[in-house]
Amino acid sequence: MKILVPVKRVVDRNVKVRVKADGSGIDLANVKMAMNPFCEIAVEAALRLKEAGQASEVVVVSVGNEKSAETLRTGLAMGADRGILIKTDAERIEPLAVAKLIKALIATEAPGLVILGKQAIDDDSNQTGQMLAALLGWPQATFASKIELGTETIEVSREVDGGTETLSLALPAVVTTDLRLNEPRYASLPNIMKAKKKPLDETTPDALGVDIAPRLAVLRTVEPPRRAGGVTVASAAELVARLKETGVL
Amino acid sequence: MSTLLIAEHDGQSLNQATAKALTAARALGAPVDILVAGSGVRTIAEEAARLDSVSRVRLADDPALAHALAEPLAELVLSIAGDYAAIVAPATANGKNLLPRVAALLDVMQVSEVTAVLSPDTFERPIYAGNAIETVQSHDKIRVLTVRTAAFPPTEAGSATAPIETVGAAPTPPRSHFVSEALTTSERPELAGARIVVSGGRALGSAETFEAVIAPLADRLKAAIGASRAAVDAGYAGNDLQVGQTGKVVAPDLYIAVGISGAIQHLAGMKDSKVIVAINKDGEAPIFQIADYGLVEDLFTAVPALVAALDA
Numbered sequence: 001m002k003i004l005v006p007v008k009r010v011v012d013r014n015v016k017v018r019v020k021a022d023g024s025g026i027d028l029a030n031v032k033m034a035m036n037p038f039c040e041i042a043v044e045a046a047l048r049l050k051e052a053g054q055a056s057e058v059v060v061v062s063v064g065n066e067k068s069a070e071t072l073r074t075g076l077a078m079g080a081d082r083g084i085l086i087k088t089d090a091e092r093i094e095p096l097a098v099a100k101l102i103k104a105l106i107a108t109e110a111p112g113l114v115i116l117g118k119q120a121i122d123d124d125s126n127q128t129g130q131m132l133a134a135l136l137g138w139p140q141a142t143f144a145s146k147i148e149l150g151t152e153t154i155e156v157s158r159e160v161d162g163g164t165e166t167l168s169l170a171l172p173a174v175v176t177t178d179l180r181l182n183e184p185r186y187a188s189l190p191n192i193m194k195a196k197k198k199p200l201d202e203t204t205p206d207a208l209g210v211d212i213a214p215r216l217a218v219l220r221t222v223e224p225p226r227r228a229g230g231v232t233v234a235s236a237a238e239l240v241a242r243l244k245e246t247g248v249l
Numbered sequence: 250m251s252t253l254l255i256a257e258h259d260g261q262s263l264n265q266a267t268a269k270a271l272t273a274a275r276a277l278g279a280p281v282d283i284l285v286a287g288s289g290v291r292t293i294a295e296e297a298a299r300l301d302s303v304s305r306v307r308l309a310d311d312p313a314l315a316h317a318l319a320e321p322l323a324e325l326v327l328s329i330a331g332d333y334a335a336i337v338a339p340a341t342a343n344g345k346n347l348l349p350r351v352a353a354l355l356d357v358m359q360v361s362e363v364t365a366v367l368s369p370d371t372f373e374r375p376i377y378a379g380n381a382i383e384t385v386q387s388h389d390k391i392r393v394l395t396v397r398t399a400a401f402p403p404t405e406a407g408s409a410t411a412p413i414e415t416v417g418a419a420p421t422p423p424r425s426h427f428v429s430e431a432l433t434t435s436e437r438p439e440l441a442g443a444r445i446v447v448s449g450g451r452a453l454g455s456a457e458t459f460e461a462v463i464a465p466l467a468d469r470l471k472a473a474i475g476a477s478r479a480a481v482d483a484g485y486a487g488n489d490l491q492v493g494q495t496g497k498v499v500a501p502d503l504y505i506a507v508g509i510s511g512a513i514q515h516l517a518g519m520k521d522s523k524v525i526v527a528i529n530k531d532g533e534a535p536i537f538q539i540a541d542y543g544l545v546e547d548l549f550t551a552v553p554a555l556v557a558a559l560d561a
Contacts, residue, residue: 130349139425163432236554
């Protein structure tokens with residue numbers, strides 16, 4: 001079975017982003033970028049299934065400008081077999097457009113399973129996997145913390161608000177990963193070198209026949225309101241006294 | 250055109266997330282219908298009907314709708330979507346699972362985790378783990394929104410009771426099945442709705458010390474217990490207690506962070522709390538930059554002292 005893993009290039013998780021003063025967006029000039037952490041977990045999950053002999057091929061795919069090829073190379077260095085870049089210079093590509101692009105790709109790639117991250121840490125949407133499943137008419141299991149792949153079905157434990165629940169989905173299916181699913185591996189130097197020789201194909205939204213024009217207009221982007229400076233208290237007793245003054249206790 | 254709000258419930262009672270999302274749904278300015286879907290959920294529909302300013306409750310009661318599986322629920326919502334200009338759900342695990350599926354089937358974009366409704370088509374939402382607030386305008390024919398419940402007060406019960414109308418459940422596509430669930434049972438208030446939250450971090454050292462230090466303080470304050478991702482990853486607390494960008498987003502009256510450094514991803518889940526208290530022996534920890542009251546002291550002495558001071 002072939003597994004398709006969409007991955008996204010985002011601002012590195014440890015970067016404290018700066019909002020542009022004119023309200024036009026986030027300042028991404030010279031900011032360190034990396035693979036979205038949930039996508040790393042998705043790649044790792046696919047690789048483990050391949051190593052267990054349950055998958056024949058792991059294909060990573062990304063939508064973005066030519067720099068997204070670096071993100072695909074990261075996936076290849078982790079162990080994926082092949083990469084596909086859906087190349088566009090569009091500044092904003094919404095989850096609905098990404099879902100349509102991946103769906104178009106699936107028409108020819110025909111994977112048995114698609115694994116995505118549950119959300120990207122830049123737009124925090126948490127939509128693409130669900131939208132893809134809807135467009136394909138496939139079942140979905142979001143926020144996966146454990147997966148067991150069978151031949152006809154996949155059993156997925158999901159993190160829900162009160163604990164976990166387990167679902168069984170008929171294949172083909174879409175799964176989105178939660179943090180607890182696994183600990184992604186680091187790419188070793190030899191594997192990074194080898195990844196440079198792995199196939200990386202390119203296509204475009206036009207070639208796939210998908211309109212990626214945004215549906216939402218971003219009117220402005222601002223910094224969240226700042227909290228007023230706090231005070232340091234000397235003891236637990238003083239803390240309790242202060243909290244009683246504010247009325248929260 | 251009306252607004253459809255999808256009720257959040259556990260099969261037994263209505264979750265308060267519904268009443269909070271109702272406040273956001275009412276801000277759209279149109280009459281609000283609530284959809285209660287599930288198996289054996291008429292009493293939940295009756296509960297929803299008592300909320301203020303609800304024009305009607307639509308009840309879909311069918312065994313196929315148990316466990317809030319996304320596939321049959323999305324089919325059901327789609328079958329009645331033509332009556333609505335907006336479809337709203339709280340941004341709970343269920344809401345986040347269901348609504349993007351509905352949006353894609355309607356060929357519209359969803360606006361996730363709305364924190365403010367500026368007009369019927371313009372919304373604010375946090376991006377980059379809450380480090381920026383984006384104002385977006387939807388030009389889609391139907392607005393599909395999930396609501397960050399911590400940003401809205403609950404709508405209380407009103408004087409009138411809305412009529413309950415039954416809607417036929419959509420046929421189940423037999424492609425996903427519920428197998429089992431393992432829910433955490435707790436006597437404490439639910440994390441997402443609690444007035445006071447006491448959270449522990451990696452500095453607690455072990456699951457035993459986490460419980461021994463945090464539980465007495467939480468019990469004394471009738472607070473819910475939360476945890477940082479580091480504490481959850483280390484196995485000190487259950488996954489469902491995680492507060493942060495990847496866990497729950499809370500905005501209680503009082504948030505007490507014990508042994509939590511204050512990583513970006515944690516702050517995203519609690520920085521809208523009314524009063525934040527940080528207890529940490531590292532005076533340089535980032536958590537002190539957003540705390541209203543900071544106590545620089547070893548938590549193993551500070552927390553018992555705090556419990557004693559509360560009893561004094």
